[in-house]
Amino acid sequence: MEAPDKSGKVDIPKKAIYRLSLYHRCLQKLHDNGVNTVSSTTLARAAGVKPAQLRKDLAYFGQFGTRGLGYPVEILSSVIRESLGREHLQPVILVGAGNLGSALLRYRGFEKEGFEVVAAFDANPEAAIARGVTIPVFPDTEIEAFVRARAVKLTILCVPAEFAQSVVNRLVGSGIQGVLNFSPITLEVPAEVTVNNVDLALELEHLSYFIR
Amino acid sequence: MEAPDKSGKVDIPKKAIYRLSLYHRCLQKLHDNGVNTVSSTTLARAAGVKPAQLRKDLAYFGQFGTRGLGYPVEILSSVIRESLGREHLQPVILVGAGNLGSALLRYRGFEKEGFEVVAAFDANPEAAIARGVTIPVFPDTEIEAFVRARAVKLTILCVPAEFAQSVVNRLVGSGIQGVLNFSPITLEVPAEVTVNNVDLALELEHLSYFIR
């Protein structure tokens, strides 16, 4: 009964999609522990949300539970995986392999969750390689060719703030559709491109408001 | 006329507080460029929000603008700074100086925004020091004594997921009130402690939903 929105997807709260990733991770953990079935109460506690919210979030995608019993861990996990568009391995590139960028490359957090960082780009590839980065690092002039050739859609952006907008313009022009932006700057992109900002100093500043 | 809530603060949307940090940063940039006065339209564009929202957000804290003219950059900047509790330099510690943690230490993003990371703690301080960290790195057994002695209220947490909860318990027990958590896990803390999660893999997963 719901009308699809302009992008062709039904109306699902944006925050629900964030939580879906959270549920997905919790389900994987349960699966690793050999759990087959989980109730909304238990899964919600693991994810740090209320049971009613979890049930409502899942209901946006269908009916997966059994009344009186709970949700089948493995099935629910695949359903979420599919809903998030994670059935296929997504190649990701990283642009700006300075201090933060090269640390993210050495950090295995992305691989653990099933993303493959296939290449990095920097104005000075040698410096990044010297920092102990093991994946290929190319000069930033090669971004466009690589993104087009490999049809890369996701990028992690760690360049200094003053270069971020011009780099993102080039990325978008080459076909990038999602940007995980670590530069403390508001990026301007076309509506069809999604930007997620991770602004570390901002997060600290936000915290400082709450510490009485 | 507004009733204060339990914590003694008036009812301000949580998201407005996030945006306040954003405005603060934009104002500093304007100030550096010698701008004295700014309209809601201009400042809102810089911050990536709508003018009406900016005005509403500022109105939660008082009346700072001049009708027909705009806002005084320097005054507004200090007012926000004060509202956020940033008048005084806040000491911050970092726990878990592994790959990601030591990168954050070398990265100067926090200092640039006026936070001083005064010490780091790790199970293996030598390894962190070998990674080129220049601020003091202590064994994690010394966390409690340090936090109490220096009255540290903010911490950046970068320990592996399996240790995060027990470390945060110790931090909270020592008086920490704000945690910037990089571990991909839901932390349980008392209500008076604020946790901000930065979950890198989750952000990527969230993006992958939006790339068609």
Place this chain on the structure above:
DNA sequence: AAGTGTGAAAAGTTTCACAGCG
């Protein structure tokens, strides 16, 4: 008995539109 699925109410947030001030 246990636990999902869901309408409807409540709460929270954003946007509008315009009165009013400098």
Place this chain on the structure above:
DNA sequence: CGCTGTGAAACTTTTCACACTT
């Protein structure tokens, strides 16, 4: 005239409460 400050409307998201299923 230009631009702020703000009530009221619109919209979004969360929570409740209970009918319903296994």
